[in-house]
Amino acid sequence: MTKNIKNPLVKPFVKWVGGKKQLMEVINLYRPKTFGRYYEPFVGGGSVFMNLQYSKTTINDYNTELINVYEVVRDSVDELLSILKIHAENNSQEYFYSLREWDRTGVLEKKSSVERAARFIYLNKTCYNGLFRVNAQGQFNVPYGRYKNPNIVNEEVLRADSKFLKKSTIKILKGDFEKSVKSAKKGDFIYLDPPYAPLVEDTHSFVGYTLNGFGYDEQLRLRDLFVKLDKKGCYVMLSNSSSKIIHELYKDYVETTEIVGATRMVNSKASGRGKVDEVLIMNYDYKTL
Known part of the structure; x- marks a missing residue:
């Protein structure tokens, strides 16, 4: 194993309970x-x-929704960022719950992989404590977190992660x-x-x-x-x-x-x-x- 030259911007783009x-x-x-x-x-x-x-x-x-985010960050980071900017501009308790409802109303399965990934990141950055929790029906059920300035559009990190994940020797499985x-x-x-x-x-x-x-x-x-x-x-x-x-x-x-x-x-x-x-x-x- 040769010594890696590390990019300090390559780091997690979601909050995760139990992260290391x-x-x-x-x-x-x-x-x-x-x-x-x-x-x-x-x-x-x-x-x-x-x-x-x-x-x-x-x-x-x-977690297939999580792996979808990794794949979208790798393959479609520009489109992802543009949707995240829309979520950031509209962020509110009412907006949060309208997006959270997608997996209860059948809307989520009609959305593109990029739209699903942007929803995942938005909910993760604005929900209580960055929890990922679903109920028995597989529906995301964490409440709104009421943060003053959640970092929804972390462009530098997402672009650095995208470049790193694009390496042909990195494999993403689910x-x-x-x-x-x-x-x-x-x-x-x-x-x-x-x-x-x-x-x-x-x-x-x-x-x-x-x-x-x-x-x-x-x-x-x-x-x-x-x-x-x-x-x-x-x-x-x-x-x-x-x-x-x-x-x-x-x-x-x-x-x-x-x-x-x-x-x-x-x-x-x-x-x-x-x-x-x-x-x-x-x-x-x-x-x-």
């Missing part, structure tokens, strides 16, 4: 210093791969996390950042829990994928909550598990906000790489 911006120093400390291809199956807001700015990168997410790393081989680096496991004491309490459809069965399947990639000779790093369940699932990697502190600002319970312990679980000793 605050942990980048730790992730960079523990990641392998040389590797083949980089994979990020749960890309979310993209703070890790945009910090790395590594050209041989594959990103993926199960779908299941396991399928996104099928081509990974020995020497590649995979960073896994799934929806976090809840801080419960026993498996029984966890079984009925899901976050974005990611429950115990999915965490178990992810652990099995971690082991499979390990056996392939890939470098694997996983972020998750420092919960009893996660420590149990990854007990074979206790020697290469690091507990780190991160600040969570969004949680339904006050006790879940502030400094909480998270884990970085690796299949390698970062000190020897």
Whole structure:
């Protein structure tokens, strides 16, 4: 891996709960210093791969609307910016709710990919705390955030991101996390950042829990994928909550598990906000790489 010349303007264009911006120093400390291809199956807001700015990168997410935004930023940034400027000029509580209604009235599926991407960014920048949350019907249901000056048209960043994403060696996928790393081989680096496991004491309490459809069965399947990639000779790093369940699932990697502190600002319970312990679980000793 040759040293990248980084563009400081390449950074996330959406706010994302659970984003790894605050942990980048730790992730960079523990990641392998040389590797083949980089994979990020749960890309979310993209703070890790945009910090790395590594050209041989594959990103993926199960959220098809989010991946549509990445594709539009790459392919149609001028048109995207022109629509975002219209949203910025019209921004108000009433306007926000009129756009939010699109996925309730059938309007969204009639819109172009660029119009959908512009709506996604606008709602993300103006909704409460930048949450992405949908109800059981798949409808975006976060309320208006009442910000004084939301940065809806972040032109410099969007243009820099577009240029970076246009590199022919960067691949954007959408779908299941396991399928996104099928081509990974020995020497590649995979960073896994799934929806976090809840801080419960026993498996029984966890079984009925899901976050974005990611429950115990999915965490178990992810652990099995971690082991499979390990056996392939890939470098694997996983972020998750420092919960009893996660420590149990990854007990074979206790020697290469690091507990780190991160600040969570969004949680339904006050006790879940502030400094909480998270884990970085690796299949390698970062000190020897």
